Amino acid sequence: MLAPTLRAGSAMLAVVLGLVLVPVVAPGASAAEPGEDPTVVPTAPAESGDGAAPIAMVEGDASVTRTATSAASMALHGEAVFTSAGDPSTLPDEGLVATVVFVSDGGRTATTQVRANLTSDHGGLQTWSVPIDRTVATGGRVSVTLGGVAASARYAKAYTSTRGWATSHAISREAGTTWTRDVTVAPAYGRKVQLQVRRDGRWVTTRTVRTRDAASDTVTLAFDGGDSRWYATGRSVYRYRVLVPATKALGETVSRTLRVRPTMAYRARAGYAQPVLAIRPVSGGYTLRPGRNGNKVKAVQRALGLGSRWETMDSTTLSAVARFQRSRGLAATGAVDKRTWIAMGLGSDAWYVLGGYIHPVVADRSTTRAERIEIMIDTAMSYVGSEYVWGGAGRPRDGADCSGIVMQAMYAAGMPTSGTDVARHSEAGFRSTRALYHGSYQHVALSKAKRGDLLFFTPNGGTAAGIMHMGIYLGGGRMLDMSTTSSTAQVRSIHALDRYLDLVPQAVRVFS
Numbered sequence: 001m002l003a004p005t006l007r008a009g010s011a012m013l014a015v016v017l018g019l020v021l022v023p024v025v026a027p028g029a030s031a032a033e034p035g036e037d038p039t040v041v042p043t044a045p046a047e048s049g050d051g052a053a054p055i056a057m058v059e060g061d062a063s064v065t066r067t068a069t070s071a072a073s074m075a076l077h078g079e080a081v082f083t084s085a086g087d088p089s090t091l092p093d094e095g096l097v098a099t100v101v102f103v104s105d106g107g108r109t110a111t112t113q114v115r116a117n118l119t120s121d122h123g124g125l126q127t128w129s130v131p132i133d134r135t136v137a138t139g140g141r142v143s144v145t146l147g148g149v150a151a152s153a154r155y156a157k158a159y160t161s162t163r164g165w166a167t168s169h170a171i172s173r174e175a176g177t178t179w180t181r182d183v184t185v186a187p188a189y190g191r192k193v194q195l196q197v198r199r200d201g202r203w204v205t206t207r208t209v210r211t212r213d214a215a216s217d218t219v220t221l222a223f224d225g226g227d228s229r230w231y232a233t234g235r236s237v238y239r240y241r242v243l244v245p246a247t248k249a250l251g252e253t254v255s256r257t258l259r260v261r262p263t264m265a266y267r268a269r270a271g272y273a274q275p276v277l278a279i280r281p282v283s284g285g286y287t288l289r290p291g292r293n294g295n296k297v298k299a300v301q302r303a304l305g306l307g308s309r310w311e312t313m314d315s316t317t318l319s320a321v322a323r324f325q326r327s328r329g330l331a332a333t334g335a336v337d338k339r340t341w342i343a344m345g346l347g348s349d350a351w352y353v354l355g356g357y358i359h360p361v362v363a364d365r366s367t368t369r370a371e372r373i374e375i376m377i378d379t380a381m382s383y384v385g386s387e388y389v390w391g392g393a394g395r396p397r398d399g400a401d402c403s404g405i406v407m408q409a410m411y412a413a414g415m416p417t418s419g420t421d422v423a424r425h426s427e428a429g430f431r432s433t434r435a436l437y438h439g440s441y442q443h444v445a446l447s448k449a450k451r452g453d454l455l456f457f458t459p460n461g462g463t464a465a466g467i468m469h470m471g472i473y474l475g476g477g478r479m480l481d482m483s484t485t486s487s488t489a490q491v492r493s494i495h496a497l498d499r500y501l502d503l504v505p506q507a508v509r510v511f512s
Contacts, residue, residue: 002151002279006422008122011329013380015376026452027484027487028166043153045207051451052089052090053085053087053124054086054088054090055084055085055086055087055088055090055096055126055147055268056084056085056086056093056147056239057082057083057084057087057146057147057148057149058082058083058084058125058149059082059083060080060081060082060083060144060146060149060150060151061080061081061082061151062079062080062081062132062143062144062151062152062153063077063078063079063153064076064078064132064142064143064153064155065077065078065230066136066155066156066158067158068158068189068215068249068250069135069188070189070249071187071189071190071191071247071248071250072137072247072248072249073135073137073166073249073251074135074136074137074157074158074249074250075133075134075135076132076133076134076135076136076142076155077133078131078132078142078153079129079130079131080098080100080129080130080132080144080146080151080153081127081128081129081151082116082127082128082129082130082146082147082149082151083122083125083126083127083128084125084126084128084147084329085125085126085350086124086126087124088118088121088126090366090478093144093262093282094115095115095116095118095333096115096116096128096146096147097113097114097115097116097146098113098114098115098116098130098144098145098146099111099113099144099146099229100112100113100114100130100132100142100143100144100343101114101139101142101143101144101145102134102140102141102142103141103142103143104137104138104139104140105138105139105140106138106185110134114130114131116128116129116141116146117129117130117131117424122209126189128146128440130144130146130416132144132153132448133287136249137248137249138157138248138249139154139155139156139157139233140154140155141153141154141155142155145461156251157246157247157249157250157251158187158249158250158251159251160185160186160187160244160246160250160251160252160253160255161185161186161253162182162183162184162185162242162244162252162253162255163183163184163186163227164182164184165181165182165183165216165242165255165256165258166241166255166256166257166258166259167258169259170237170259170261171259171260171261172258172260172261172262172263173223173231173260173261173262173263173456174262174263174264174265175225175228175231175232175262175263175264175265175364175365175366176225176231176265176349176365176366176367176368177265177366177461178222178223178224178225178226179222179223179225180220180221180222180223181220181221181223182218182219182220182221183218183219183221183242183255184217184218185211185216185217185218185219185244186215186216187215187216187250188211188212188213188214188215188217189211189213189214189215189247189250190210190211190212190213191210191211191245191247191250192208192209192210192244192245193208193209193210193219193221193242193243193244194207194208194209194239194242194244194245195207195208195209195221195242196239196241196242196243197229197230197238197239197240198238198239198241198257200332202415203241203243204274205243206229207221207222209221220438221242221303223260224243225366228364228366229376230260230262231262231364231365231366232364232365232366233371234277234278234478237259237260237261238259238260238261238262239257239258239259239260240257240259240260241254241255241256241257241258242254242255243255248460261367262365263309264365265365265367265368266367266368266369266372266511268511268512269442269444271440271512272441272442272512273415273416273418273439273440273441273510274442275363275367275372275413275414275415276361276414276415276416277361277364277365277414278361279358279361279411279414279416280416280421281356281358282356282358282421282422282423282424282508283352283355283356283423284296284353284354284355284356284423285338285351285352285355285356286355286358286423286426287335287336287337287338288300288313288335288336289313289335289428290313290314290318290428291312291313291427291428291429292312292391292426292427292428293311293313293390293391293392293427293428294311294314294354294355294389294390294391294392294394294395294425294426295311295314295354295355295357295389295392295394295399295400296336296351296354296355296391296397296426297311297313297317297347297391297426298311298398298399299342299346299350299354299388300317300321300344301320301345303344303345303346304317304320304321304324304344306320310390310430311389311390311391311392312390312391312428313335313336313428318334319334321334321336321340324340324343325340325342328340330331330343338351347447352432354398355422355423356423357393357394357395357398357422358408358411358415358422359379359407359408359409359411359412360411360412361411361412361413361414362375362412362413362414363375363378363412363413363414364414367400367413367414369511372413372414372509372511373413373451373452375409375412375413375414376409376410376412376413376452376472376510377409377451377452377472377474377480378412378417379408379409379412379413379506380405380406380408380472380480380489381386381480381489382396383396383400383408383454383488383489384483384488384489384490384491385488385489386399386400386405386482386488386489387399387487387488388400388401388482388483388488389401389404391404391425391426392404392426393405393407393408393422393426393432400482401482401483402433402469402470402471402481402483403420403425403431403432403433403436403470404422404425404432404482405430405482405501406436406454406470406472407420407421407425407436409472410510413510413511415488415510415511417435417436418435418436418439418440418441418481419435419436419439420435420436430491431467431468433456433467433468433469434464434467434469436454436469436470436508437454437456437464437467437504437508438464440510441454441508441509441510441512442509442512443506443507443509444506444507444508444509445486445505445506445507446503446504446505446506446507448507449473449474449507450473450475450509451474451475452472452509452510452511453472453473453507453508453509453510454470454471454472454507454508454509454510455470455471455472455473455479455494455503455504455507456470456471456501456503456506456507457469457470457471457497457504458501458504458510459500459501459502460502461502462503462504462505464504464506467504468501469481469497469501471494473494473507474491477492477493477494477495478491478492478493478494479493479494
C-alpha cells in the first residue's frame with residue numbers, strides 16, 4: 001500500500017504547486033531568444049514523510065530598478081518575493097524554479113528560468129526570493145511566475161534630468177552681445193540637446209549640440225550677438241528651454257523655462273529721453289480747420305488747383321474749399337472733413353497717412369549710439385530732392401519742413417520726439433523746432449557740437465525764444481537742413497544763413 005500512497009502524494013504535490021520543475025539556470029545566464037519556448041524537463045518531486053504538508057504559494061510581489069548604461073541599453077536589477085505555506089522538505093532536490101518573462105514595449109519577448117532562494121521559514125510560512133538581473137534596450141514589463149502565482153513589475157525608459165539651466169527670475173542680457181548658458185544632462189551618452197525658443201505660440205528649435213559619451217555631461221549653448229532673433233523684436237522677455245529627445249533606452253526630458261530680458265546696447269544719460277523699439281502712432285485723421293498746415297493741406301490745395309503756396313489753411317484755401325463744398329451739395333464750412341476729402345478724390349488711406357506717417361524704427365536693441373546717429377543722418381539724407389512743405393512731416397515723396405525731416409530721422413533711429421509728434425506738428429501756431437529744443441535732450445555748447453547734434457537758428461541774436469529753423473550737424477562745419485530757398489533738403493555750411501539768422505549758442509544732443 002505504500003507505493004500507491006506515495007504516487008498519490010506526488011500527484012497532489014504537483015497539483016498544489018502548479019509549477020514545472022526544470023534544470024536551474026543561474027542568474028546572468030543566457031536567456032532563451034525572443035519567441036522561443038525554453039525546453040522543460042519535468043523532475044519528479046521527492047517523497048514526503050508521513051503528515052508533511054506540500055508547499056502552496058500564497059502571494060508574490062516584484063520590483064525592479066533601472067540604470068542607464070548607454071543610449072540604447074539599461075541594466076535591470078530587482079527581485080520577486082513570494083510567500084508560501086507548507087513543508088519545504090516535500091520539495092525535490094532541485095528546489096523551486098521560477099519562470100521569468102521580459103516583454104518589451106515593442107512586443108519582443110524573452111523567457112528564462114531562475115532558481116528561487118528560500119530566505120526564511122518560520123511556523124510553516126516561507127519567503128522565497130527570485131533575483132531579476134538583465135540588460136534591456138527599452139521599457140517593458142517583467143513577469144515572474146512561481147508555484148502558479150505571478151508577480152510583475154513595469155520598467156520605463158531611464159529617467160533623464162537637466163540641471164543648471166533655468167533660474168527663478170528673468171535674467172538680463174545686453175542685446176548684440178554673445179553670451180552662453182550651461183546645462184548638465186544625465187544620462188548623457190552622446191545625446192542630442194536642443195535649444196528651443198517660444199515663438200508664435202510654439203517651441204522652435206534654434207540650435208542642436210551633442211553631449212559626450214558619458215553618464216553625465218555639461219554642454220554650453222551660445223546666444224550669438226549677431227543673431228538678432230533673441231532680442232530684436234518688441235517683446236520684453238524671451239523664453240528658452242532645453243529639450244533632450246528620447247533614445248531607445250532613455251526617456252525625453254524638457255528643462256524649466258529660462259526667461260531672458262534683453263536690454264538696450266545704448267541708453268541715454270539719466271534724465272533724458274531714452275531710445276525705444278517702436279514710436280507710438282498718432283492719428284492723422286484730423287479735420288483741416290483754419291490755420292492748419294502740412295501735407296494734407298498741400299493735397300487739398302493741389303486738388304483745388306491753387307498751385308504752389310504756403311501749405312496752410314489760409315483765407316484763400318478756406319474760400320476755395322467752401323466753393324467746392326457748395327458745388328457738391330456739402331455744408332460750405334471751408335473746413336475739410338473726411339467726407340469733403342473723399343469728394344475731392346483724395347482717397348481714404350491718404351486721409352490718415354498724410355497726416356500721421358511715422359518712419360519705422362530701423363534701430364533695434366543692439367544698435368549702438370554711433371549707429372543710431374548714422375541711421376538718423378541717413379534717413380534725413382533721403383529727403384534730399386523732396387519738396388519743402390510748411391508744417392509737413394511726410395514721407396520723402398510727400399515732403400516735409402526743417403523740423404519734419406528731423407522728426408522722421410529721429411524716429412528711424414528709435415528716439416521719440418519730446419514735446420511734439422507728426423500730428424501736433426501741423427497744428428496752427430505750433431513750432432516743433434522750439435519743442436525739440438526744449439525737449440528732454442542734453443544741451444551742449446555750440447563750440448562742442450558733434451556729428452548728429454541738432455542746430456537751431458533764430459532771427460533775434462541767438463535767443464532761444466525766437467527759434468524758427470533747425471538742422472542736423474554733420475561735423476566739419478556742415479549741416480543737413482530743409483531749406484525754404486532751395487525748397488528741398490541740402491548739405492551746406494552752418495553759416496550759410498548768417499545773413500538772415502543767428503545760430504543759437506546751444507546745440508541739442510539727442511543721443512547723449
